[in-house]
Amino acid sequence: MLRKTFLLTLAVLIICGSQSALSAEADACKLVRMADPGWSDITATNAAAGIVLGALGYEQKVDHLSVPITFIGLKKGQIDVFLGNWMPAQKPLMEAQLKQGAFDILHANLAHAKFTLAVPAYVAAAGVKSFSDLVRFQDKFERKIYGIETGAPANQNIKTMLEAKSFGLNDWKLVESSEQSMLSQVARKVAAKEWIVFLAWEPHLMNTKFQLVYLNGGDAYFGPDYGNATVNTLARKSYATQCPNVGRFFSQLEFTVDLENKIINEVLEQKIDAKTAAARQLKLHPELLQAWLSGVKTRTGDDGLPVVKKLLGMN
Incomplete structure (x- = not known):
């Protein structure tokens, strides 16, 4: 009888302990x-x-x-x-x-x-449709690529690309800022019909706010199919x-x-x-x-x- 009482008490304690653990x-x-x-x-x-x-x-x-x-x-x-x-x-x-x-x-x-570099549509119409086209117009771009906040992985990919001088991008620099600051710069450039290449992605309002074209050829840094x-x-x-x-x-x-x-x-x-x-x-x-x-x-x-x-x- 004592053994049964002990086992019953032990079972109750185990159940209570389990319930306490679950509650915690x-x-x-x-x-x-x-x-x-x-x-x-x-x-x-x-x-x-x-x-x-x-x-x-x-x-x-x-x-x-x-x-x-x-x-x-x-x-x-x-x-x-x-x-x-x-x-x-x-x-x-x-x-x-x-x-x-x-x-x-x-x-x-x-x-x-989608996540890769993009340019305004009027820049694409002038001949910039891929990463390899950038170097031909480097003076118009002032050898700058506009990115987002410092430390962002996409920025690191761009830095790696520039350090390797891929696509002939010698002496180009990455301009790091917040998403909002980058897009403000895009808005200013577009309003003046000036040239800019920047980090773009979808989903985002930028795809309807600006007429932009994603660049191809950046598979090694952003993946295939225009940065899919x-x-x-x-x-x-x-x-x-x-x-x-x-x-x-x-x-x-x-x-x-x-x-x-x-x-x-x-x-x-x-x-x-x-x-x-x-x-x-x-x-x-x-x-x-x-x-x-x-x-x-x-x-x-x-x-x-x-x-x-x-x-x-x-x-």
């Missing part, structure tokens, strides 16, 4: 720490993810960090999720860390993106195992170029808050929510999809 894990998973390098597309995707996370009972914290610092944050467990792993542009920066198991690739959240890119979701090591519910959400999170372009357009052109713009677009695309939230629960254990739809006024 759930508490640790409530805050989702994310990063934004200051790019319009990642601001848009973070906003969309944040709306869903909030409805499910999670809290989102977004830090504005450069990509190299974000990778360090993931490695140290200070950042949980990053939605902006543009590949192959970031491959040189992350390859060694990925082999070391510093963080995990959860899922490709965007396909058919895939954007991955990264997570700190074992995040999806430690936080399986929110990990499932991020493993199913996928966007489209059209969706991101529309959110970015509302934010930049109509000056609408990113979460407001994202909410508008999500209401128009219930099929996305259906895929994102398959099998995903709220933190209290309810089905996630109806709760998110109710928050968005879709029920």
Whole structure:
């Protein structure tokens, strides 16, 4: 009898301990720490993810960090999720860390993106359609390529290209600045019909705001097919195992170029808050929510999809 009582007590203690551990894990998973390098597309995707996370009972914290610092944050467990792993542009920066198991690739959240150098359409019409055409008009370009923030992987690719003097680009320099500063420079050059070559990508408002032409021939630095890119979701090591519910959400999170372009357009052109713009677009695309939230629960254990739809006024 005493033995049975002891075993029953031990079982209760084990169950209570397990429940306590699960509770602690759930508490640790409530805050989702994310990063934004200051790019319009990642601001848009973070906003969309944040709306869903909030409805499910999670809290989102977004830090504005450069990509190299974000990778360090993931490695140290200070950042949980990053939605902006543009590949192959970031491959040189992350390859060694990925082999070391510093963080995990959860899922490709965007396909058919584009990321390479571009010129205004009038420059392309004058004969600049590939990387190899740049050197013939180097005086018009003042031997400058305009990039984004210092430390960005794409900038590193351009630096590598210039250091190797590829395409005959001797004594060219990279002008580093923020995304907004770069595009302001593009706007000024376009208004004056002056020549400029700059880092461009899609999805982004620049594709409708400017008549631009992506350059071919940069496969070695930006990948084939005019810098055809895939954007991955990264997570700190074992995040999806430690936080399986929110990990499932991020493993199913996928966007489209059209969706991101529309959110970015509302934010930049109509000056609408990113979460407001994202909410508008999500209401128009219930099929996305259906895929994102398959099998995903709220933190209290309810089905996630109806709760998110109710928050968005879709029920």
